[in-house]
Amino acid sequence: MKKYVYIVTDRNRNSLHVGTSTDLIKTVKFYRDMPSLFFDTSNHATRLVYFEELNTEQAALDRFQLISTYTRTQKERLIRQVNPDWIDLTIGLDFEHVVYRKLETIPSHKLIRDTLIVRKTA
Template sequence: MFKLTGTHNYFVYIVTNRNRSVLYIGVTNDLKRRLYEHKFDSMNEKSHFTGKYNIFYLIYWEKFEYIEHAIDRETEIKGWVRKQKDKLISEFNPEWNFLNEEI
């Protein structure tokens, strides 16, 4: 996927539900696996926030080499109001297309 020899990859990502009404911001070192986990929970136990609200559609992501930078960015975005998050997503993905198949 995005892994290069000798590097570390961490991702800050935003997923949403089908109606794009709820956002979830997370951080992971394996974006494909994490998206699968969100979808699996949505289709089965619904034991987490993303599962309960069927939030597994990827609409935004950023890549980082260092986990500290990814965590700092996740914290920053989580502190924003919805309008700021919407602007960030729209600049990256103007149509708010679901990007799961591109990962």
């Protein structure tokens, strides 16, 4: 089973939170659904800026413990090596989920009409 070590931050990059997970998409969704559970209301850590996929739980735990001891500067350097613009990596991981969320915001009568039009042109 794959394990992930990740770093999430808020939109202003004030806080960096290191964690481990077996399901990265669910974990990020949890951070978004329960923003004030771990952080105060001003620092909603909802932006996934770094992650590593590891093969074993022990390897993930070791890497988590190592990254947790890093200073803020070391964590920022680690993030910038793979994500220099600090973009939210969730979109790349969960593209279908993002599309589904956008479709939920469209009124159902419009969604049905657009779906029928797409089927006619396909």
